Amino acid sequence: MGDGNVSLWLVMVAGGLVTFLTRLSFIAAEGRIAVPRWFRAMLPFVPVATLTALVVPALLRPGGTWDVSVGNPRLIAGIVAVVVAAVSRNVLLTIVIGFAVFLVLHWVL
Amino acid sequence: MDPAGAIPASRSPAAELRGGALALAPLLVGVAPFGVIYGVVALQSGIPPAAAMAMSSVVFAGSSQFLLAQLAGLGAPGVVMVASVALVNLRHALYSASVASALEHLPRRWKAILAYLLTDEAYAAAVARLGEDGENRHWFLLGAGLTLWSGWQVSTAAGILLGASLPRELPLDFALPLTFIAIVVPMIRSRGALVAAAVAAGAALLCAGWPYQLGLLAAAVAGIVVGWLVARWGTGT
Numbered sequence: 001m002g003d004g005n006v007s008l009w010l011v012m013v014a015g016g017l018v019t020f021l022t023r024l025s026f027i028a029a030e031g032r033i034a035v036p037r038w039f040r041a042m043l044p045f046v047p048v049a050t051l052t053a054l055v056v057p058a059l060l061r062p063g064g065t066w067d068v069s070v071g072n073p074r075l076i077a078g079i080v081a082v083v084v085a086a087v088s089r090n091v092l093l094t095i096v097i098g099f100a101v102f103l104v105l106h107w108v109l
Numbered sequence: 110m111d112p113a114g115a116i117p118a119s120r121s122p123a124a125e126l127r128g129g130a131l132a133l134a135p136l137l138v139g140v141a142p143f144g145v146i147y148g149v150v151a152l153q154s155g156i157p158p159a160a161a162m163a164m165s166s167v168v169f170a171g172s173s174q175f176l177l178a179q180l181a182g183l184g185a186p187g188v189v190m191v192a193s194v195a196l197v198n199l200r201h202a203l204y205s206a207s208v209a210s211a212l213e214h215l216p217r218r219w220k221a222i223l224a225y226l227l228t229d230e231a232y233a234a235a236v237a238r239l240g241e242d243g244e245n246r247h248w249f250l251l252g253a254g255l256t257l258w259s260g261w262q263v264s265t266a267a268g269i270l271l272g273a274s275l276p277r278e279l280p281l282d283f284a285l286p287l288t289f290i291a292i293v294v295p296m297i298r299s300r301g302a303l304v305a306a307a308v309a310a311g312a313a314l315l316c317a318g319w320p321y322q323l324g325l326l327a328a329a330v331a332g333i334v335v336g337w338l339v340a341r342w343g344t345g346t
Contacts, residue, residue, distance in 0.1 A: 023205050078290060081290045
């Protein structure tokens with residue numbers, strides 16, 4: 001546990017450094033370097049792809065094993081949340097409704 | 110708030126600082142709930158309160174902090190966690206490029222401080238002002254950045270306090286995937302984005318058994334590249 005906390009702090013400092021250096025990159029280069037066009041064109045897909053890759057296994061493989069059934073509260077609540085997000089585009093509403101559905105199913109099933 | 114065009118070119122540092130703070134203030138309404146949710150789920154993922162709080166100033170990037178909380182809960186190795194943060198934060202290089210010429214004349218210390226404060230929200234609030242003339246306009250970005258920084262620290266602390274008082278049996282870890290769903294779904298507005306999400310989802314499931322959560326990185330890269338290729342193909346460039 002002690003080791004885990006040490007490595008967590010190391011990861012945090014490394015993650016902070018990476019974030020800072022990314023933000024500093026072109027500012028430090030004083031605008032002399034132009035952003036390559038392919039790099040700029042790929043950026044819009046970064047959050048969509050990364051966050052989707054995180055979400056989908058959390059819904060379909062909770063705890064690391066497949067569970068594609070109506071008895072999987074995470075899957076059902078996740079699908080409801082996707083619909084709410086698509087219709088309302090409201091972050092808080094999506095989280096609140098998704099969590100409410102999840103809690104009800106979690107306790108019923 | 111002044112309309113951007115009505116701001117005189119030569120304002121004092123204090124006036125610029127205040128202008129930046131006022132431009133950012135409305136965005137705090139959207140940011141504060143994220144800070145609270147982050148604080149709650151960080152504890153739920155097993156991150157100690159002190160580390161969860163420190164992360165808000167050391168990393169100081171909302172989506173990266175959520176990502177780190179999720180990966181810490183999954184027990185991913187440090188290298189994968191840092192690589193994921195680097196990937197998610199790539200967009201900040203674009204902000205950096207966008208503000209670089211306005212900050213070119215500043216001493217290094219200023220550049221370092223403003224780079225640290227260059228979040229999505231501070232960039233959004235200050236980019237219009239930075240595009241205009243004004244020798245003190247970097248104070249505008251400082252005002253916006255410090256306002257967001259303060260709001261993020263306060264809301265994170267509130268979340269940590271709240272998280273510590275919630276019952277342990279409440280399965281709050283599910284708030285993380287829900288938050289990601291709430292962020293991602295409204296982003297899917299083009300064929301390229303839809304394909305990127307679909308490829309990332311399929312690849313993430315196929316590679317879910319890979320060690321060290323490497324499947325996550327592979328799936329993200331696959332989604333990014335295929336989404337980009339589809340968008341390129343669609344525009345014929």
